[in-house]
Amino acid sequence: MAYLKAKNGPLADKRIELSENEMVLGRSPESDLQIDDYAVSRKHAKLIRSSNGYLLEDLKSRNKTFLNDVELSEGRHPLRNGDKIAICDIIFNFYDETTGALSDSLDGSRINVFFDGSETGQSTIVSKLEVGNTMGGVHLSASPEVKLSALLEITQALGNALSLDDVLPSVLDALFKVFMQADRAFIALVGDDGVLVPRWSQARRGDFEDTIRISRTIVNHVLELRQAVLSADAASDQQFDASQSIADFHIRSMMCAPLFNASGDPIGVLQVDTTERNQQFTEEDLAVLVSVATQAGIAIDNARLHDEALTQAAIKKDLELAAKVQAGFLPHERPHLSGYEFYDYYKAANFIGGDYYDYLPMNNGKLAIIVADVVGHGVAAAMLMAKLSAETRFCLAGSEDVAQAIINLNNRMAGIALDRFVTFLLVVIDPANHELTVVNAGHMAPFHRKADGSVDLVGEEFADLPIGIMEDVEYQAFTLQLQEGESLTMYTDGLNEAENGKDELFGIDAIQEIIEQHDDQAEARGKRILNAVFAHTEGQDQGDDMCLVAINRMSAV
Numbered sequence: 327m328a329y330l331k332a333k334n335g336p337l338a339d340k341r342i343e344l345s346e347n348e349m350v351l352g353r354s355p356e357s358d359l360q361i362d363d364y365a366v367s368r369k370h371a372k373l374i375r376s377s378n379g380y381l382l383e384d385l386k387s388r389n390k391t392f393l394n395d396v397e398l399s400e401g402r403h404p405l406r407n408g409d410k411i412a413i414c415d416i417i418f419n420f421y422d423e424t425t426g427a428l429s430d431s432l433d434g435s436r437i438n439v440f441f442d443g444s445e446t447g448q449s450t451i452v453s454k455l456e457v458g459n460t461m462g463g464v465h466l467s468a469s470p471e472v473k474l475s476a477l478l479e480i481t482q483a484l485g486n487a488l489s490l491d492d493v494l495p496s497v498l499d500a501l502f503k504v505f506m507q508a509d510r511a512f513i514a515l516v517g518d519d520g521v522l523v524p525r526w527s528q529a530r531r532g533d534f535e536d537t538i539r540i541s542r543t544i545v546n547h548v549l550e551l552r553q554a555v556l557s558a559d560a561a562s563d564q565q566f567d568a569s570q571s572i573a574d575f576h577i578r579s580m581m582c583a584p585l586f587n588a589s590g591d592p593i594g595v596l597q598v599d600t601t602e603r604n605q606q607f608t609e610e611d612l613a614v615l616v617s618v619a620t621q622a623g624i625a626i627d628n629a630r631l632h633d634e635a636l637t638q639a640a641i642k643k644d645l646e647l648a649a650k651v652q653a654g655f656l657p658h659e660r661p662h663l664s665g666y667e668f669y670d671y672y673k674a675a676n677f678i679g680g681d682y683y684d685y686l687p688m689n690n691g692k693l694a695i696i697v698a699d700v701v702g703h704g705v706a707a708a709m710l711m712a713k714l715s716a717e718t719r720f721c722l723a724g725s726e727d728v729a730q731a732i733i734n735l736n737n738r739m740a741g742i743a744l745d746r747f748v749t750f751l752l753v754v755i756d757p758a759n760h761e762l763t764v765v766n767a768g769h770m771a772p773f774h775r776k777a778d779g780s781v782d783l784v785g786e787e788f789a790d791l792p793i794g795i796m797e798d799v800e801y802q803a804f805t806l807q808l809q810e811g812e813s814l815t816m817y818t819d820g821l822n823e824a825e826n827g828k829d830e831l832f833g834i835d836a837i838q839e840i841i842e843q844h845d846d847q848a849e850a851r852g853k854r855i856l857n858a859v860f861a862h863t864e865g866q867d868q869g870d871d872m873c874l875v876a877i878n879r880m881s882a883v
Contacts (some may be wrong), residue, residue, distance in 0.1 A: 328422040335416040365414040493629040494526035507605035552555035554583035560740040579606040585623035643676035653823040669852040669876040679871035680707025697816040747792040768792030774813040820872035
């Protein structure tokens with residue numbers, strides 16, 4: 327079965343089986359594999375199953391398709407096991423378990439490794455060595471002299487290797503130092519999905535055959551039973567009878583040993599072979615290989631953790647920079663509008679978020695306040711928030727009719743077909759007559775606290791579809807007078823849907839109750855609501871972005 331493995335994005339770590347003859351990848355829900363990223367075209371690329379394997383075709387996408395970091399030209403391009411496919415920023419690896427052939431360029435391997443997936447008969451392996459784990463450590467049965475010799479070799483080879491790309495070739499270099507008769511060697515590691523994938527291969531001589539074919543049954547045996555195995559003459563071993571390629575390559579002796587991490591969990595296999603009939607491996611060689619594999623497994627696991635730490639550090643650095651960039655789209659100070667006071671709060675669930683608020687002075691002397699929520703959160707939502715910010719400014723600057731401005735905004739956002747939507751709330755204050763104009767595109771209605779202490783939801787009946795769902799929505803404006811001592815409270819659903827440890831939501835009613843019970847200034851009211859939300863969540867991780875804007879018209883002194 328062939329499949330894709332997503333390395334990042336909304337499908338990260340998922341295995342996508344290629345069960346159809348043709349499979350379209352794109353942003354559209356009609357695609358066979360939907361990639362929920364606005365930079366991806368609706369129909370971006372296509373995978374085609376042919377008699378000779380799988381092909382990849384770019385469907386004239388806006389941001390192109392890349393195969394092993396090379397932009398695809400027109401036409402269909404063959405795929406090899408392990409190939410990297412990039413759809414915008416989303417990365418997939420292509421695997422075909424029916425072949426197991428590994429791309430030359432993958433991880434810098436010098437030769438291909440080919441897994442023969444066929445079942446085989448009874449093994450005639452001449453020697454096995456048990457490899458177990460006790461108290462979290464790996465132990466083996468071999469003479470101290472044998473272990474010491476091997477460990478000295480590999481310790482020296484791995485002494486300065488930190489990253490996986492350094493450790494893997496160093497391990498194979500060490501094998502050629504320890505086993506002078508060895509011709510080829512390879513390392514395969516267990517991926518996150520449990521599939522064993524060749525990661526590095528090497529030949530002693532540059533003119534050697536460019537492919538190693540090995541039995542998947544053998545390596546599965548080594549992993550599952552924790553046994554290192556020795557075949558004194560692989561060409562006559564029934565374990566390899568199903569693969570004619572063994573005879574083709576004249577392999578006369580091979581050894582395969584499991585690799586373990588420091589906790590004693592199997593993480594892969596290490597295999598070495600020779601084609602010299604008069605230089606077969608021995609049982610002592612097998613014990614040495616296990617010694618090498620013991621040290622190599624820990625070094626490989628440490629290197630993998632090191633690489634993951636570096637990757638996470640780079641991602642964290644990028645996200646911290648993105649958070650600073652996003653902060654540039656948000657207001658740096660609150661408005662100075664005579665007779666009014668403002669309070670605002672914003673906190674993303676992750677480094678960056680999809681909630682948005684802004685204060686926009688208009689040409690006619692009015693002040694526009696926006697609170698919006700892009701569906702979802704994270705990088706994609708934050709990028710759409712940035713787009714929304716720019717489009718909102720443009721549309722409000724182009725029309726004094728605020729309802730028409732939001733109609734124009736919706737048409738522009740829907741026209742880019744992102745398959746995402748935004749709940750959007752606009753309040754425009756006219757300081758000349760203290761009239762508020764409200765346009766609601768699918769957002770929670772703001773709370774209006776009147777001078778008598780009663781609380782209403784403003785213009786709930788005028789709310790229409792969120793921004794970006796469909797074009798030509800006729801949004802309506804609602805107006806009200808904000809009297810002295812009255813207030814307006816706008817927020818996103820990260821507050822009312824905040825959960826405690828019992829999966830109970832904070833709720834809209836709780837927000838309304840706080841507003842009803844306390845005649846606060848804008849900042850005091852905002853902080854009172856936030857403190858109540860934080861007390862409700864009881865230290866739980868923030869599940870969604872939070873945004874709140876409070877407006878008060880002050881009483882005349």
